[in-house]
Structures are given as structure tokens and as C-alpha cells.
Amino acid sequence: xxxxxxxxxxxxxxxxxxxxxxxxxxxxxxxxxxxxxxxxxxxxxxxxxxxxxxxxxxxxxxxxxxxxxxxxxxxxxxxxxxxxxxxxxxxxxxxxxxxxxxxxxxxxxxxxxxxxxxxxxxxxxxxxxxxxxxxxxxxxxxxxxxxxxxxxxxxxxxxxxxxxxxxxxxxxxxxxxxxxxxxx
Numbered sequence: 721x722x723x724x725x726x727x728x729x730x731x732x733x734x735x736x737x738x739x740x741x742x743x744x745x746x747x748x749x750x751x752x753x754x755x756x757x758x759x760x761x762x763x764x765x766x767x768x769x770x771x772x773x774x775x776x777x778x779x780x781x782x783x784x785x786x787x788x789x790x791x792x793x794x795x796x797x798x799x800x801x802x803x804x805x806x807x808x809x810x811x812x813x814x815x816x817x818x819x820x821x822x823x824x825x826x827x828x829x830x831x832x833x834x835x836x837x838x839x840x841x842x843x844x845x846x847x848x849x850x851x852x853x854x855x856x857x858x859x860x861x862x863x864x865x866x867x868x869x870x871x872x873x874x875x876x877x878x879x880x881x882x883x884x885x886x887x888x889x890x891x892x893x894x895x896x897x898x899x900x901x902x903x904x
Contacts, residue, residue, distance in 0.1 A: 778805075
């Protein structure tokens with residue numbers, strides 16, 4: 721009985737907020753990953769508006785529209801299509817913080833480690849060591865990227881100095897050059 725009352729309250733709340741589907745149902749049908757980056761909007765003329773955290777999410781979800789429509793069928797709403805709108809205030813992850821990969825670190829060379837260990841203040845020593853490891857890790861990551869062979873260069877095909885062509889005949893000073901002759 722309590723469950724029925726809560727479901728009824730959710731429906732009423734969604735209707736008053738001009739939202740087609742309440743957040744709990746939305747999360748249950750679409751999963752935490754999608755529901756955490758989207759919000760259901762209004763349903764008008766069979767078109768459900770879905771607010772997303774970013775343009776890449778809108779693009780990704782637009783490719784999954786048919787799957788989203790299948791997952792939303794249990795709502796018994798007449799949804800024929802979905803329109804995605806970007807809304808910046810949607811939380812991308814719980815707590816509103818984006819998950820970031822840990823920064824690459826690299827060990828300090830012995831000489832640098834000796835110099836850092838000579839710093840008397842332990843807090844400053846730790847900060848310098850962290851900064852050095854992060855900087856060295858970044859440099860190693862960048863040099864690894866630059867070591868990857870790049871696509872074949874088109875320079876040899878586009879360098880005009882390597883081409884041999886017949887010299888153009890000079891235009892006579894007495895006859896004006898026509899636009900057609902210049903294009904040759």
C-alpha cells in the first residue's frame with residue numbers, strides 16, 4: 721500500500737514539474753550511468769525531451785535512440801522520438817565531480833632525488849617531489865606520443881620545388897591577358 725502511494729506521488733510530482741517520467745523510474749529503466757548524466761523532460765506530441773550533461777553525451781545517446789525507446793516502453797507513454805538538449809547543471813557523476821584518471825608519474829633520477837632530499841622542510845620536500853614526479857611523467861607521456869610514427873606526410877606530393885614543368889610562355893606586352901589564359 722505504501723509503495724502504491726509513493727508511486728502515485730512520483731507520478732503527480734513529475735506531472736507538476738512538467739516531466740514525463742519521474743527520476744526514480746528513469747534511473748531504474750535506463751541505469752545509473754545514463755540516468756546520472758541525463759534528466760527526463762516534457763513529453764509533447766510523442767517527442768520526449770531529454771536533458772543531457774554535454775554535447776558528446778547527446779551525440780552518443782542519439783545513436784542509441786532505438787534502445788532508449790525500448791527501455792522506456794514499460795512506462796506506457798506514447799513516445800515516438802527523443803530530442804536531446806544540453807543542460808550544463810546536470811551532474812556528470814555522483815557528488816558533481818568528474819572522475820579523472822590519475823596523472824602519470826615517473827621516478828626521479830638519482831641526482832634529482834638527492835637534491836630534493838636535501839630540502840629541510842618535509843612538507844616542501846614532498847611537494848617538490850610530487851611536482852617533479854608529475855612533470856617527469858608528463859614529459860615521458862608526451863615523448864611516447866611523439867615517438868609514434870605519424871601518418872605519411874604529403875609534403876613530397878605537395879612540394880612545388882620538386883616538380884618539373886614546362887616554362888610558361890610570357891604574355892606579350894601589347895596584348896592584354898584574358899582570364900582564361902591565366903587559368904592555364
